[in-house]
Amino acid sequence: MISGRDSEIREGSDLGAAVPKMASVADLPQALAAWRQALGPAHVLTDETALAVARTATFPTTQRVPAIIRPANRSEIQECMRIANASRTPVYPVSTGKNWGYGSRVPARDSCVIMDLSRLNRILDYDENLAYVRVETGVTFRQLFDFLTQKQSNLMMSVTGSTPDSSVVANALERGHGTGPYGDRFAHTCNLEVVLPTGECLTTGLGRFPDAAAASVSRWGVGPHLDGLFSQSNLGIVTSMTIWLSPKPGYLQVCFLGINDPCRLTELLDALRVLRSQELLRWPLHVWNDLKMLSLARQYPWKESGGRTPLSPQLRECIRDDYLWGSAWTGSVGLCAASKEQGQAERCAIERILGSKVDKLVFFDGVE
Ligand SMILES: Cc1cc2nc3c(=O)[nH]c(=O)nc-3n(C[C@H](O)[C@H](O)[C@H](O)COP(=O)(O)OP(=O)(O)OC[C@H]3O[C@@H](n4cnc5c(N)ncnc54)[C@H](O)[C@@H]3O)c2cc1C
Structure with a gap:
């Protein structure tokens, strides 16, 4: 995740010019101090044990990870991104970090601070009749399954072949696939809430209109459809989205x-x-x-x-x-x-x- 200012690509400019300047040693302590103040010291990890796990994938990696930050909600994410911008520190978000086989939680490039979003684990909305659930990005498949079981729901989510402790939202953003009628997961989502690299927040589809009744059942909204911009990209941090559920088959x-x-x-x-x-x-x-x-x-x-x-x-x-x-x-x-x-x-x-x-x-x- 790169600050908006640094990643701006101007028409006709060469793409290399858009690559941001990486955090310098002098910038990082300043960012760490600000993050500790914003999140509390317990949620800014720099100990070698945690960092070693964060650098570990199913294949050898060389990326260094200077720190892990763990915001708990949207406004903390926004604050973290403002700090990252001010100190020019690149940030790599993970939801549950179980991207096994594709790099686990190891950032795509060197020296990124990992933003661990697993504390955003609330189920925000659920409608049995309209067949959807709205979840934060740290909600796992296991958590959603337990929730639907507890509600005695007649609906099902598409099932992952990966661990039940992976994130429903991250898997959808990665355009993961599952079993069930809605196995093309990203095709059955809408109403993304996204924090941009600048710290600003936007909501896609009809969700941008306050109290829009159809926000969780209509994908397109009005105007250009933005959801795809945030799938397999580093253009924003998705904090929550609506996931459509299918009726259990007879x-x-x-x-x-x-x-x-x-x-x-x-x-x-x-x-x-x-x-x-x-x-x-x-x-x-x-x-x-x-x-x-x-x-x-x-x-x-x-x-x-x-x-x-x-x-x-x-x-x-x-x-x-x-x-x-x-x-x-x-x-x-x-x-x-x-x-x-x-x-x-x-x-x-x-x-x-x-x-x-x-x-x-x-x-x-x-x-x-
Ligand atoms: C045996 C095995 C079976 C598997 N089966 C499947 C399968 O059936 N289907 C499948 O799709 N995959 C499968 N996988 C791959 C992988 O485990 C899953 O895709 C898993 O869901 C990804 O991990 P995660 O959900 O913890 O996402 P994370 O590791 O948290 O994130 C994945 C990616 O999304 C980005 N990201 C995460 N959260 C956000 C956010 N909020 N905003 C913006 N970007 C974000 C991250 O930067 C990262 O690039 C399998 C892997 C193994 C080893």
Whole structure:
């Protein structure tokens, strides 16, 4: 996150000129003192144990992290950004920092102070009839699940394949994907509240009008649609957003399919495309190769391979037989229907179209 003044890009200017000056050693103590005053000393961390964790990802990193700041609400974030601006200190926000495989909580560039937003963990609004919930950015999937369970809600959120302790908002901002009809998570959000690098705050969509009744159910509002600016970007810190929820299906099945010969992939994808266009596959569908599937099922076979990488074709085939019915490519998709009758009719249609395109096709019944 870069201060607005420093990151300004003028028309015709070269992009390199927009790269901000990094915090100098002299600037940082001044910023730390101001943050301690704004947040309280307990929420400005500079101890080596915390910083070492913050520098750790699933792969080696070289970025230095001088401090972690932990604001609790929007106005503290705004104050933190004003301080960052004044001291020209770059800030990198994380919500729960579980961006595993993509860098965890390690900032994208060197010498950024991490802004840990996990203290913003309130569920701000919920409407069972209009099927939405409004959450702050530190709210986790587990917390939202517990909340809906406690409310005996008939609604569901799209489920993540990552840890339940990751952030619903951060995952949506990263355009994460999940299981369920609203698995394209960012496509089912609206009304973002965002603190800009200058410390100013804006709300997207109809949320910018005080008390707009449709703010949580209408994505577009009026005028240019801004939400995308804050997804996979460093243009603002999203403090809260509205997440749409889907009704729990009346009848749920899960379908697994597999092909043994990778040459059949094209005709399989063509058939899946037909099913999708006929709206028989409404949930997000995954089609993964054996290496991706095996990495979910087990650790690298160090023992069987004698410590060698990469996997030999023979060993790969052997493990594939053990874990994946011999499939080189495997697909999985949830099938939701209003009733058992509808679900079974759709299953017959899917079997008819896919039957000759796959080597394995298995359905599991879920809840009714
Ligand atoms: C085994 C495994 C399975 C996984 N399965 C899935 C899966 O099914 N679907 C999926 O999408 N991902 C998956 N992941 C990837 C990852 O774990 C998730 O995407 C996770 O939700 C990201 O971590 P987080 O929610 O804690 O976000 P964070 O680490 O807090 O943030 C992620 C990114 O968003 C930015 N950001 C965070 N909060 C804000 C904010 N408020 N304003 C502006 N920017 C912000 C951060 O700067 C960072 O770049 C998986 C990872 C593993 C290891």
